[in-house]
Amino acid sequence: MATVRELLRSGDDLPVESARRDAEILLGHCLGQSRSWLYTWPEREVSAAQAEHYLQLLAERRRGQPIAYLVGEREFWSLPLVVNQHTLIPRPETETLVEWALELRLPDTARALDLGTGSGAIALALAVERPAWRVSAVDASEEALAVARLNAERLQQERVHFARSDWYQALAGQRFHLLVSNPPYIDADDPHLEQGDVRFEPRPALVAAARGLEDLAQLAAGAPAQLYPGGWLLLEHGCSQGEEVRQLLRDSGFGDISTRSDLAGLERITGGRLRAE
Numbered sequence: 001m002a003t004v005r006e007l008l009r010s011g012d013d014l015p016v017e018s019a020r021r022d023a024e025i026l027l028g029h030c031l032g033q034s035r036s037w038l039y040t041w042p043e044r045e046v047s048a049a050q051a052e053h054y055l056q057l058l059a060e061r062r063r064g065q066p067i068a069y070l071v072g073e074r075e076f077w078s079l080p081l082v083v084n085q086h087t088l089i090p091r092p093e094t095e096t097l098v099e100w101a102l103e104l105r106l107p108d109t110a111r112a113l114d115l116g117t118g119s120g121a122i123a124l125a126l127a128v129e130r131p132a133w134r135v136s137a138v139d140a141s142e143e144a145l146a147v148a149r150l151n152a153e154r155l156q157q158e159r160v161h162f163a164r165s166d167w168y169q170a171l172a173g174q175r176f177h178l179l180v181s182n183p184p185y186i187d188a189d190d191p192h193l194e195q196g197d198v199r200f201e202p203r204p205a206l207v208a209a210a211r212g213l214e215d216l217a218q219l220a221a222g223a224p225a226q227l228y229p230g231g232w233l234l235l236e237h238g239c240s241q242g243e244e245v246r247q248l249l250r251d252s253g254f255g256d257i258s259t260r261s262d263l264a265g266l267e268r269i270t271g272g273r274l275r276a277e
Contacts, residue, residue, distance in 0.1 A: 003042065007055075008020070008027060010058065029057070057070050068197070081121055085200065088202070088206070089201060092263065094236060096260055096269050098125045101232075102126070102130070108132050113174075115179060115180070115183065120137060144202075179227060180233075185237045187211045216244075220252045223252060224252060234269060249270065257272035
């Protein structure tokens with residue numbers, strides 16, 4: 001039987017900069033152990049079944065499959081979230097949206113809605129941080145909603161309400177104090193779609209028409225009918241779309257419009273407050 005050290009070395013040829021880290025994550029996943037454990041017990045022999053599973057995952061990683069899909073989990077806002085091919089992989093830049101939402105001066109029992117929730121990352125982060133808020137989340141994909149509901153159950157956040165809706169389609173008559181969304185915003189011809197993890201993520205959750213602006217425009221235009229006066233809309237977008245999204249919000253009757261950058265200094269989240277009539 002192979003040892004932990006030998007199996008880790010078998011991942012050194014992974015075609016990524018993080019080859020050793022990826023091998024550690026995959027082997028730790030197969031063994032149910034932490035990465036530090038692997039170096040505490042490098043001579044520990046691994047069963048044939050576990051070694052075979054690990055080598056299969058290495059082969060998938062060599063073909064480009066994202067680590068998050070291979071282990072079925074990704075951390076977001078310190079929350080362990082189940083992910084699969086029906087959901088986007090939560091990314092650190094989206095935490096900027098959560099941070100902004102939590103800074104807003106909203107009612108103690110504010111109603112918040114996450115549009116296009118995917119794995120439920122944003123909605124669940126808000127629910128954990130603001131237990132008194134009434135958090136809802138929608139997605140057009142039943143498969144994604146199944147993942148989001150599973151995450152809510154695992155995190156004991158069953159009070160978050162999930163429903164199927166194509167943006168605002170199933171929400172007639174409902175109003176919220178806060179709308180948040182990480183919608184599709186990539187142009188169909190963007191070369192980044194053929195690079196890295198994005199190649200394996202669901203295209204409908206990534207790509208939008210009109211140079212990536214169609215869904216952002218729908219969300220901005222429909223938001224006033226779903227917000228209480230003075231309510232907020234926060235939208236994640238591409239790093240070159242800031243000015244266009246700010247204009248979309250101005251055209252839809254929002255004020256106090258601004259854009260926040262991610263940790264790389266790129267414009268990433270634009271938000272505004274609905275003007276009181």
